[in-house]
Amino acid sequence: MNQWIEIVYVVASVMFILGIKMMGNADTARKGNLLSAWAMLLAVVVTLWNQEVISFGWIAVGIFIGAVIGVVAAKRVALTEMPELVALFNGFGGLASLLVGWAEVKSTGNLTSLASISILLTVWIGSVTFIGSKVAYLKLSGKMPGRSIAFPGMKWLNIFIALAIIASGVIWMTMGIGIAFYITLGLALILGFLAVIPIGGGDMPVVISLLNSCSGLAACAAGFVIVNNVLIVAGCLVGTSGLILTVIMCKAMNRTLSNVLFGGFSVASSKTGAIVEGEMKGITPEDAYYVLEAAQQVVVVPGYGMAVAQAQHAAKELGEILEANGTEVRYCIHPVAGRMPGHMNVLLAEADVPYEQLHEMDDVNPTMEMVDVAIVIGANDVVNPSAADDETSPIYGMPIINTHEAKTVFVLKRGKGAGFSGLENSLFFRENTRMIYGDAKATLTALIAAFKG
Amino acid sequence: MNQWIEIVYVVASVMFILGIKMMGNADTARKGNLLSAWAMLLAVVVTLWNQEVISFGWIAVGIFIGAVIGVVAAKRVALTEMPELVALFNGFGGLASLLVGWAEVKSTGNLTSLASISILLTVWIGSVTFIGSKVAYLKLSGKMPGRSIAFPGMKWLNIFIALAIIASGVIWMTMGIGIAFYITLGLALILGFLAVIPIGGGDMPVVISLLNSCSGLAACAAGFVIVNNVLIVAGCLVGTSGLILTVIMCKAMNRTLSNVLFGGFSVASSKTGAIVEGEMKGITPEDAYYVLEAAQQVVVVPGYGMAVAQAQHAAKELGEILEANGTEVRYCIHPVAGRMPGHMNVLLAEADVPYEQLHEMDDVNPTMEMVDVAIVIGANDVVNPSAADDETSPIYGMPIINTHEAKTVFVLKRGKGAGFSGLENSLFFRENTRMIYGDAKATLTALIAAFKG
Amino acid sequence: MKLFAVKEQESRAALTPVSAKKFIDKGIEVAIESGLGEQSSFPDTAYTQVGATIQSREEGIKIADIVIRVLAPSVDEVSLMKKGAWHVSLLNPWANADVLAALAQQGINAVSLEMMPRTTLAQKMDVISSQANLAGYMSVVKATDYFSGILPMMMTPAGTLSPAKVFVLGIGVAGLQAIATAKRLGARVTAFDVREEALEQAESLGAKALRIDLGETGSTDQGYAKQLTPEQIAKQQEAQAAVCIDSDIVITTAKVFGRKPPILIKKEVVAQMKAGSVIADLAAEGGGNVEGVVADEVVTTENGVTLLGYHKFENFVSRDASSMFASNIEHFFNHFWDKETSTWLANTQIQLQSEEQDDILKGCLITTGGAIVHEQFKA
Amino acid sequence: MKLFAVKEQESRAALTPVSAKKFIDKGIEVAIESGLGEQSSFPDTAYTQVGATIQSREEGIKIADIVIRVLAPSVDEVSLMKKGAWHVSLLNPWANADVLAALAQQGINAVSLEMMPRTTLAQKMDVISSQANLAGYMSVVKATDYFSGILPMMMTPAGTLSPAKVFVLGIGVAGLQAIATAKRLGARVTAFDVREEALEQAESLGAKALRIDLGETGSTDQGYAKQLTPEQIAKQQEAQAAVCIDSDIVITTAKVFGRKPPILIKKEVVAQMKAGSVIADLAAEGGGNVEGVVADEVVTTENGVTLLGYHKFENFVSRDASSMFASNIEHFFNHFWDKETSTWLANTQIQLQSEEQDDILKGCLITTGGAIVHEQFKA
Amino acid sequence: MSIYLLLVFTLAAFLGFELIAKVPSQLHTPLMSGSNAISGITLVGALFATGSIEGWGGSYATWLGLAAVILATINVVGGYLVTDRMLGMFKKKDS
Amino acid sequence: MSIYLLLVFTLAAFLGFELIAKVPSQLHTPLMSGSNAISGITLVGALFATGSIEGWGGSYATWLGLAAVILATINVVGGYLVTDRMLGMFKKKDS
Numbered sequence A, B: 001m002n003q004w005i006e007i008v009y010v011v012a013s014v015m016f017i018l019g020i021k022m023m024g025n026a027d028t029a030r031k032g033n034l035l036s037a038w039a040m041l042l043a044v045v046v047t048l049w050n051q052e053v054i055s056f057g058w059i060a061v062g063i064f065i066g067a068v069i070g071v072v073a074a075k076r077v078a079l080t081e082m083p084e085l086v087a088l089f090n091g092f093g094g095l096a097s098l099l100v101g102w103a104e105v106k107s108t109g110n111l112t113s114l115a116s117i118s119i120l121l122t123v124w125i126g127s128v129t130f131i132g133s134k135v136a137y138l139k140l141s142g143k144m145p146g147r148s149i150a151f152p153g154m155k156w157l158n159i160f161i162a163l164a165i166i167a168s169g170v171i172w173m174t175m176g177i178g179i180a181f182y183i184t185l186g187l188a189l190i191l192g193f194l195a196v197i198p199i200g201g202g203d204m205p206v207v208i209s210l211l212n213s214c215s216g217l218a219a220c221a222a223g224f225v226i227v228n229n230v231l232i233v234a235g236c237l238v239g240t241s242g243l244i245l246t247v248i249m250c251k252a253m254n255r256t257l258s259n260v261l262f263g264g265f266s267v268a269s270s271k272t273g274a275i276v277e278g279e280m281k282g283i284t285p286e287d288a289y290y291v292l293e294a295a296q297q298v299v300v301v302p303g304y305g306m307a308v309a310q311a312q313h314a315a316k317e318l319g320e321i322l323e324a325n326g327t328e329v330r331y332c333i334h335p336v337a338g339r340m341p342g343h344m345n346v347l348l349a350e351a352d353v354p355y356e357q358l359h360e361m362d363d364v365n366p367t368m369e370m371v372d373v374a375i376v377i378g379a380n381d382v383v384n385p386s387a388a389d390d391e392t393s394p395i396y397g398m399p400i401i402n403t404h405e406a407k408t409v410f411v412l413k414r415g416k417g418a419g420f421s422g423l424e425n426s427l428f429f430r431e432n433t434r435m436i437y438g439d440a441k442a443t444l445t446a447l448i449a450a451f452k453g
Numbered sequence C, D: 001m002k003l004f005a006v007k008e009q010e011s012r013a014a015l016t017p018v019s020a021k022k023f024i025d026k027g028i029e030v031a032i033e034s035g036l037g038e039q040s041s042f043p044d045t046a047y048t049q050v051g052a053t054i055q056s057r058e059e060g061i062k063i064a065d066i067v068i069r070v071l072a073p074s075v076d077e078v079s080l081m082k083k084g085a086w087h088v089s090l091l092n093p094w095a096n097a098d099v100l101a102a103l104a105q106q107g108i109n110a111v112s113l114e115m116m117p118r119t120t121l122a123q124k125m126d127v128i129s130s131q132a133n134l135a136g137y138m139s140v141v142k143a144t145d146y147f148s149g150i151l152p153m154m155m156t157p158a159g160t161l162s163p164a165k166v167f168v169l170g171i172g173v174a175g176l177q178a179i180a181t182a183k184r185l186g187a188r189v190t191a192f193d194v195r196e197e198a199l200e201q202a203e204s205l206g207a208k209a210l211r212i213d214l215g216e217t218g219s220t221d222q223g224y225a226k227q228l229t230p231e232q233i234a235k236q237q238e239a240q241a242a243v244c245i246d247s248d249i250v251i252t253t254a255k256v257f258g259r260k261p262p263i264l265i266k267k268e269v270v271a272q273m274k275a276g277s278v279i280a281d282l283a284a285e286g287g288g289n290v291e292g293v294v295a296d297e298v299v300t301t302e303n304g305v306t307l308l309g310y311h312k313f314e315n316f317v318s319r320d321a322s323s324m325f326a327s328n329i330e331h332f333f334n335h336f337w338d339k340e341t342s343t344w345l346a347n348t349q350i351q352l353q354s355e356e357q358d359d360i361l362k363g364c365l366i367t368t369g370g371a372i373v374h375e376q377f378k379a
Numbered sequence E, F: 001m002s003i004y005l006l007l008v009f010t011l012a013a014f015l016g017f018e019l020i021a022k023v024p025s026q027l028h029t030p031l032m033s034g035s036n037a038i039s040g041i042t043l044v045g046a047l048f049a050t051g052s053i054e055g056w057g058g059s060y061a062t063w064l065g066l067a068a069v070i071l072a073t074i075n076v077v078g079g080y081l082v083t084d085r086m087l088g089m090f091k092k093k094d095s
Ligand SMILES: NC(=O)c1ccc[n+]([C@@H]2O[C@H](COP(=O)([O-])OP(=O)(O)OC[C@H]3O[C@@H](n4cnc5c(N)ncnc54)[C@H](OP(=O)(O)O)[C@@H]3O)[C@@H](O)[C@H]2O)c1
Pocket: A302, A303, A304, A305, A306, A308, A309, A335, A336, A337, A338, A339, A340, A341, A342, A343, A377, A378, A379, A380, A381, A382, A383, A412, A413, A414, A415, A416, A417, A418, A419, A420, A421, A438, A439, A440, A441, D119, D120, D121, D123
């Protein structure tokens, strides 16, 4: 009997695998979700056949209540509130895992060390997931201020709590002191709270994705607790694929994960506002891809470097791919870009960029703040903000393309070479600028490759 | 103790996984191979610690002999003979698995049914792998004629033997009659022989790859026999990844797997040579990719359809990608291609195809037999072989581009539309022609995407 | 066998040193009139170097088995020819009844190159196509030269110059090449033709096609356009007028085979065009597609529009035009050349019954055996 | 403030209706000489429509605070001007010492547009660049017109025409645009310049750069080329000769700021070129880069090479040339325009000490306060 | 035994990494939501916790289990439904 | 127990499919050869078969095992070496 249940668990696991795979592709996503829902049903139903499960009353009650709440919440929620609902659900999942671990403590007398470790992990991860998701929910729904909340020394406090959690966990495990269990649980809840409040509302989607990964791991840990394959497989799948997804989402926001998670602390400690001069930050074409993929509005600013690299065809192709991806692409041509009047026109005409996509500086500049990504292809002087804000600059007074006002700027150039007028360009040092080093054609080809991958 | 051995097995499994992944990429392939070699060493060494392994004498002798032979063979072999050596090694692997299964039969009295089934699978797959590889080796090294060897009724004989194998296996398992075990083994060897001899020498690489996948499965089955994780994981990895690789290799030869495996039979039964009129065979851009990826020489023949689709930029890009892949690409322009004199020149110049790559018909035609793939982009009349061989054709006598003499022809067109002169084109029905339907630009973009994927 | 190439009153030649060499290699004796290639950058020495001889016109015509030239001969010249000799050239058979008669009377096998069938196979002998192609190219170069602005777009420190608007009317071979050339120079090109497939062809070169619903139209089985009904013309002209007025350069190429070309652009439309704009009319020879155009002249209207009525735009690229013309004739010759026996089979061909005759020869042979044999020109 | 635009003896105008409107919108009174834009497709009415008035030349010059025109004024015209008035135009200051003297004497603030500094900031006022750009374009159009073949490659039924070979000597603004235009038309372009960075720029337009090792060269800090040593010139000419002889079209653009242009192509080289080929010399005005070229004339050599010595190729696209010229002047004006107070600050600028003066003004102001103030032309 | 769990965990982890390669940005949220629903698999654990004692009576563990069942069910049911709604809209937007 | 083997098998099978996506054609042979070497993992099984009886004496099973050890070792050692040689040449050709 139990053998067959296990086999069905294997089948369900396979369905989960296929479901997740299908959800990564727009055409099959919905089917994938359905498939994984069926897998869930299968796993649940077959569990009820298990000999260990002998009473169904409370289960029925629980499932009924949960299902009603779930259905109502899912049907009622407004489109705009979906992200916070997901956060809330996720928190429930984490809490459920926590409770499973806790229940195991209560119901089983003698725990093996594997079981104890698993229980601790379940409780810890479950708590963090639960509280973190709850905070994320509150922040997103506006019931708690969305901004980063932090205080000096927070980092040290967190480290202290983390150590305390481990300590009390070890005490519980080795000495079997019951109270230590509750202490570790409580401390994990506090840590979860402290970890998430310093993160700003804008970063919440990434945090939710990470917490989602955590809730998967919690389920996985619960699987170790009750020695159940389907929990391990499904939980672990969610844990790792969720982690990858989190990284991808970070990249799409041109952030790193640690930047998202711990950025809040540093802002809290050093409040010295506007960034004046920083360092030139490089980015790989692969990472730049994620940002472009998520962009709604892109402006391409070609310059002499595009001509040198003969990258016009590649630029056009990238433009086409972006458009096919639903992005609005405009080419903004500065009157003095290149080395002869109309240099860029010759090249872009050769690459067959439609006349309608070519824009003059004065048309594009007013809308620059709406632009998600400005791609500067081998241009330099014509996007040098010093012309606008540095009176001592020899090009002060020349109108430039205000790419620095775009949300993100990608600058494609080979190295630290200056432009025609030999000036340092402060654009390259801005917070929202990323340099993609290398010959412009090679870089564009790499970007295109990333899209087609 | 045994626990740690198992953990090391898990580590080795992970190393195998990473090793295979790395071998799929040119930059990391060598490192991947090394990693998997280390994993193997680890698995072997740790096995010797196992309590079940109590005598090391014969093991040392065996490993010594095997290692010497392996090293000498691998070092001595000429470059050109590597494929057959791989086949030979593969056969040894299969045979080894077979022997492991057999030994288990001899050493263990009471076999569980799982063990019995596993043993049978080990023996069957091992035999087929062994004999199949041996035949492949003999064919490749010229010690056996490379051509397909078959006789009428062979198919039925094979089916009969297969049934007999299963029957004797079941008899052995259920009734424990020892002789039945040897019968099933012997029959499996015969079947392996019969399955491979009808396959021609040119298809041997694919067969070896498939047998390689089989030897992985044999090892996996042996893993079930002796209940050993690392055998199961490593064997299964080889089994499935080898299968995928086999399919990929078939695609690169523009064949299907069943065509390779069972093509030999049909040739034997119907000997009606030259194909005159067949059907138009479609192919997807994804499958066409595999063929192009493996091509050394490509000729692109543009026609009016390329102009209609405005696919010149995409054509140029595909050309560039192919060149980057080490393929020699030439554009061959027929004097009347398009709808005005020089139509193709205008378009290809616009797309910046270098002057040096444009060739006249008379330059390319004599070398056409060396061409691996001719890509016909929306051309029709200018590649219609009727002009050369059908005296009744209205265009009889017009020189054409002899794409039909290329090893493979891809024709990119939207449907069954005729060309300017309204004639049926026999090129499209040839054995070596594959149609890629759809707007030429979309098709080329899909091909490019496949390359960049 | 003797071949003689006559010097023309225009800048093209029917024989180039390259094609002369090909004839000579076949064993043909080639003679040319002195100065044959002078205007198309081929000096006499280039011909003699490959083995051609120089002969006076009279002498050359008298002894030749094949006379080749660009345009139709005079009646006097015909009378000098040997009976049974071949004459290969453009003949303008609709306008030269007297010459046809003379050719017939003299017993000449006269080939009219404009009657070459428009089949895939005959394309390499088709001078109408090869010359129209160059004319289309040159019409844009000339118009660009006369236009007071530039064609490409330029975003410069001194402001943005938008691309010039070019309108091509009639998308035959010449129109297509005009589209291609104007596109190359960076202009925005709109094109119009009464034939639907021609619009698709224009688009295949990146032009915008002007689609006007005209109802039933068509082309003859030879690929030439049919004449339109008056209502169709009115409707068409209205739609065109709007585009014309908006354009900087207009190229018209609508000839109708053997008839007067249709008027596509009226005086009133020209009068509304911008100063500095240019119209090139490739049909000017037959009367023009544009009202006010004068054949072979450049006129500027009151409102500053330049009308180019050059007779033959291809003559401005005489070197390449001659090369193509000569190559077409050579291909025609080769079509009947039997390599094995090194004989020219055209003489045997004309003895055959009409059904058995070669389609190409049937299409372009006007006179033979003392009579006019071509269906269209039989009296 | 009053602005007057003088009609020129050539086809360009220093004011267009568009730029006139911009001045008028600033509150400037604009007057023009009748017929100002006649040759550049701008009728008088176009100016009056935007609010300009028509005045006789004499009257206009007399009352204007700013006189603008394309070329230098005559001494007589200078004498009519108000003291302290501005005169903005090309002055050719190296050749017009008398005019400079007259301007100084009359107390005029005279701006020589050719002295505009070649900085990124001044580029929008730089007429040398804007006109050279059009000249480069037009040189190719003219050469294409005269060339006896076509530029693009064509693989046709009548044989393959290889792309024409174009050689551009001197890769300044004009040379670059010539390269771009010839490339567009499908030619194979080789380019040469003594400046290494110019070669890279040519390549950025898809041309093949001819690299000759000449040793030490350079450009002035203004971006103009320095004169070469005799040995350098010899070496360079040898390498160039080979390319020239192989080319169908040659464009030379090497002017050296304020001096006679170097001879880049000798008579012997021209004599070896193919019949039907064309040389366009953009330096013809100052004597030419090509031996045998005659300023403002088209000559054909004995061996059939056409030499185009047009004075100013940009004049053939007078509409766009005028637009750019006018826009350059307008940008110059704007540079000193204070939007808030609606005043022109150039008058205050010239009162300043040299160190404090605007770089652009310092670069191009020749006379002020009764004296020649520009370093290069101070007596 | 625990080794097998470890091996299964390891293999599943690798699979998880391999499965999600380049997800288009529009799918980020649905994918997150969908895999969140999967993480409700902990429901299976909750069932064991709740159902292992007979009848309606309940120990401490049962109550914990019951809570877990409710919460996990919300996560599962709500999660799948919300994801499906999101993907449904997505379809419409595209076509 | 056997269920775990099955689960491990299933997961490994999926991993195998996911791992090999688009292998460049030059790598086909080395990859085949390299994974062939991995399939020599059956050597581990052979070790059990050979080493489970003490001393130099040997049963039928030992002899089978010994043969298996020899063959599997050839496969492993030779396989890895040949693959490495192939990949070595490949490097050279590219650079
Ligand atoms: N338009 C005209 O008529 C004209 C004429 C003469 C001068 N100018 C002057 O030229 C300037 C034009 O500005 P711009 O922004 O177009 O160009 P720019 O300021 O000269 O900058 C070009 C940039 O491209 C990069 N680059 C060069 N080759 C590259 C390659 N292969 N791949 C990627 N990047 C490459 C260079 O940096 P790396 O070296 O680090 O790669 C350089 O910073 C203005 O100052 C203008 O005044 C214009």
